[in-house]
Amino acid sequence: MKLTDTIYIAGHRGLAGSAIWRHFEKAGYTNLVGLRSDELDLTDRQATMSRIREVSPEVVIDAAAKVGGIHANNTYPADFLSQNLQIQVNLMDAAHAAGVDRLLFLGSSCIYPKFAPQPIPESALLTGPLEETNDAYGIAKISGILQVQAMRRQHGHRWISAMPTNLYGPNDNYHPENSHVLAALIRKFHEAKTEGADTVTIWGSGRPLREFLHVDDLASAVEFLLLNYDDPQTINIGSGHEVSIQQLAHTIAEVVGFRGDLVNDETKPDGTPRKMLDSSRLHSLGWTTAWSLREGIADAYEWFLANESSVRSV
Ligand SMILES: NC(=O)c1ccc[n+]([C@@H]2O[C@H](COP(=O)([O-])OP(=O)(O)OC[C@H]3O[C@@H](n4cnc5c(N)ncnc54)[C@H](OP(=O)(O)O)[C@@H]3O)[C@@H](O)[C@H]2O)c1
Incomplete structure (x- = not known):
């Protein structure tokens, strides 16, 4: 090429x-x-x-x-x-x-x-x-x-x-039902902060691990x-790093600046306990990630704020 x-x-x-x-x-x-x-x-x-x-x-x-x-x-x-x-x-x-x-x-x-x-x-x-x-x-x-x-x-x-x-990142889908978990949580914590809510509810135990x-x-x-x-x-x-949904939620809360409590709704299903790709073949060829999860979330949130009025809603 x-x-x-x-x-x-x-x-x-x-x-x-x-x-x-x-x-x-x-x-x-x-x-x-x-x-x-x-x-x-x-x-x-x-x-x-x-x-x-x-x-x-x-x-x-x-x-x-x-x-x-x-x-x-x-x-x-x-x-x-x-x-x-x-x-x-x-x-x-x-x-x-x-x-x-x-x-x-x-x-x-x-x-x-x-x-x-x-x-x-x-x-x-x-x-x-x-x-x-x-x-x-x-x-x-x-x-x-x-x-x-x-x-x-x-x-x-x-x-x-x-x-x-x-x-995840710029141009993600932030629709309340059609979005993926990271974008959905950014939106949820942002709305909770904006509305002055005391708590944000996380579906399930927060224990499942995701990449x-x-x-x-x-x-x-x-x-x-x-x-x-x-x-x-x-x-x-894949990045080769996994994080629990609870850790993810805490990181997003910090980045967004939500100071309330996280509540787990354990009546909701957790889904599969762990889902991560084995990307060792790619990594052994010499490719590595440049973004940490925290920096990446900060970048995604910055984009969300700049485009809040026009983010995808389908
Ligand atoms: N999002 C994830 O977490 C994720 C994870 C793993 C893999 N992927 C893969 O990455 C690929 C892209 O996903 P994405 O998340 O970037 O999706 P996306 O944001 O929804 O973008 C999909 C794009 O496909 C175009 N498209 C859809 N139907 C079309 C059609 N009939 N003719 C021409 N263009 C059409 C759309 O173009 P217009 O905007 O012009 O309508 C849109 O820009 C998919 O194969 C997906 O499986 C995504």
Whole structure:
């Protein structure tokens, strides 16, 4: 991948895609292409085939997807399956037809079985049933990994796939129901502080352990992989650090400046006790994170404050 290559970043306005755009721009890549979904709907096969041929990129980064929290995934599984399959099949077929040499497909940790060993190694893929609440999304993403592998085998493309852990940072979704836990807690503590509330309630015991990655670290990993990784096996992108939900809540409360008490509502479910990716393959190639969780949360909160009136609400 060269600085002058035409690089099409699909989903360049989303959480992951916008960070990748910022990172590549800062790193000196001069021919970035981004198309909003209202300019190119990737579920429209004909439009995708002809537009990608026109753009004729050397590199494609697929950060476009229909994404949502547990509630949305559980309520609209048919939409998540159908739209994600269409987006990635159309984009990869169009990239093949346009002779794209390097492509990176982004998935997520929900591709791994519900009872995978922790931390989850890449070898856990397809070794057991998925978590039911987002199995439709997970199956679509697994198909994407297999499509990358099939394209490599059949056509010799140097395409790769990568599976990031939980992401957060600028452009995150702060919707009360559709957001992920870190963004949801930032919003909750901010509102409690603004309203002068004495307590904030945390769902469950606070004991489950989770891993988080600032999106700028994801973006640097994406560049690193496109420069250094060429293997059919998917590769995990994680920070290698885990934190309990309780520790996370305390850190967010401190960053936001909420001085009240945290109360645990133990009638609410905890979810899986531990979920963390084994990212030792990536780390052994020489890539490391730049952001600590605390600094990352401070950055995310700064962005939230600057964009409070326009944060995503879908
Ligand atoms: N968020 C996380 O914690 C996380 C963790 C691991 C992996 N990932 C993966 O990272 C990828 C991106 O996720 P994200 O969190 O960045 O999602 P996001 O913020 O919702 O962004 C998704 C982007 O996809 C674009 N898109 C959706 N449908 C499209 C369509 N039909 N045609 C063209 N573009 C379309 C949207 O474009 P417009 O804005 O132009 O409509 C949007 O910018 C996904 O594959 C996801 O699985 C995310």
